Amino acid sequence: MPRMPMIVLLVAASFVASFSSPSAAGPGERDAAAIAHFDAYLAAFREEHRIPALAVAVLRDGRPLxxxxxGWSDDEAEVEATIDTTFSIASVTKPIAAAAIIAEAEAGALDLDTPMAADPDWADTCDWLSHSEILFGSGGREADGTPVPAMDCTRGVTLRDMLNMRANGDGSQFVYNPVSYARIDRVISGAGGRDLRAIVRERMIDPAGIHDLALGWRDPQGGSALRLLAPPFEVVDGKRRKNNVSDDDFRAAAGIKASVRQLAQFDAALDAGRLLPEGWHARIFDAPVEAAAGDYRWGWFAQEWRGERLLWHSGWDPGRYSAMYLKVPERSLTLIVLANTEALWWDNSAVRAEIETSPVAATFLADFAGLGAPATAAPDAL
Structure with a gap:
């Protein structure tokens, strides 16, 4: 592994220190009010949804705000949760993996037009999925009647298509298809490319100065990520029940074990231009969203809401973990929230980008960006 430039190490060290050593001036009056309300909201949300461990980070201009x-990160309530407690971030893995794949392609080590058929099992997977009862495979309608096109296994879907969730229908609209996205590492290796774990660590994790993040269970450089992992819980009839940790390994679709501190380091490095090749940050975050239903581009849901562009991803490991990563680019504002239950998941659509329907996201956008009215949870606690 190449040595990181000293400037990267110094920037990373400064960023980590800024979490525990905030500015002497502290947040301004408006930010202080936003923090106080959002803090009370999350505390009430955690209690209402019986979440053992919940962690949050808010960044502005690439720095922790x-x-x-x-809560706690064990099943005996003896280990206090911290911002270094790790969680399975589930599908929030996708934007990180996508950025690494873009960087690998721009370096000439990978072709984004590689067909998904480079995966020897793609034809069988597509055939099974398109004839299954899974909505994003065989198609149908969502609960509100919104049509979802089926996968078309006769179309030559490429890696580029998959990174933009264009494996369904004629590819003219996105359909969130995590099972197909999970085949990306097999496509890359089938085309003679490097192991995805090596790509992500070299292109994203190391340049961001992140240590002790696990790219799946079998990551030999996972460090303390598994030792600090908050075990997952499922809430049944209002009671917490400890669940088994999934043994799925790292894929482009999921698998990373990380803390809010580590994801904040990634976000800061991303916005500082240290991770994506030139022009790509603007291509992903600044380009307008044309479709009223929003879009999915390069590992991110994208939408326009109340005059603001929102880029985000949710994470859902059923009965175990949930996560949210939301960016408001024009305000240089980021939210990261991780939980060791599925409570952050809000049954979001497969064909529409609508993060404002999440009560946590809606409250954050109201508190920190003045967009909409804040949601409420357990009002007596606020």
């Missing part, structure tokens, strides 16, 4: 952990 506020971070906090709630």
């Amino acid at each position: 506020w971070a906090k952990a709630y």
Whole structure:
């Protein structure tokens, strides 16, 4: 592994220190009010949804504005959760993996027009999925009647298509298809490319100065990520029940074990231009969203809402973990929230980008960006 430039190490060290050593001036009056309300909201949300461990980080202009952990990270309530507690981030893995794949392609080591058929099992997977009862495979309609096109296994879907969730229908609209996205590492290796774990670590994790993040269970450089992992819980009839940790390994679709501190480091490096090749940050975050239903581009849901562009991803490991990563690019504002239950998941659509329907996201956008009215949870606690 190549040595990181000293400037990267110094920037990373400064960023980590800024979490525990906030500016002496502290947040301004408006930010202080936003933090106080959002803090109370999350504390109430955690209690209402019986979440053992919850962690949050808010960044502005690439620097931590506020971070906090709630609850405990074990099943005996003896280990206090911190911003270094790790969680399975589930599908929030996707934007990180996508950025690494873009960087690998721009370096000439990978072709984004590689067909998904480079995966020897792609034809069988597509055939099975397109004839299954899974909505994003065989198609149909969502609960509100919104049509979802089926996968077309006769179309030559490429890696580029898959990174933009264009494996369904004629590819003219996105359909969130995580099972197909999970085949990306097999496509890359089938085309003679490097192991995806090596690509992500070299292109994203190391340049961001992140240590002790696990790219799946079998990551030999996972460090303390598994030792600090908050075990997952499922809430049944209002009672917490400890669940088994999934043994799925790292894929482009999921698998990373990380803390809010580590994801904040990634976000800061991303916005500082240290991770994506020139022009790509603007291509992903600044380009307008034309479709009223929003879009999915290069590992991110994208939408326009109340005059603001929102880029985000949710994470859902059923009965175990949930996560949210939301960016408001024009305000240089980021939210990261991780939980060791599925409570952050809000049954979002497969064909529409609508993060404002998440109560946590809606409250954050109201508190920190003045967009909409804040949601409420357990009002007596606020």
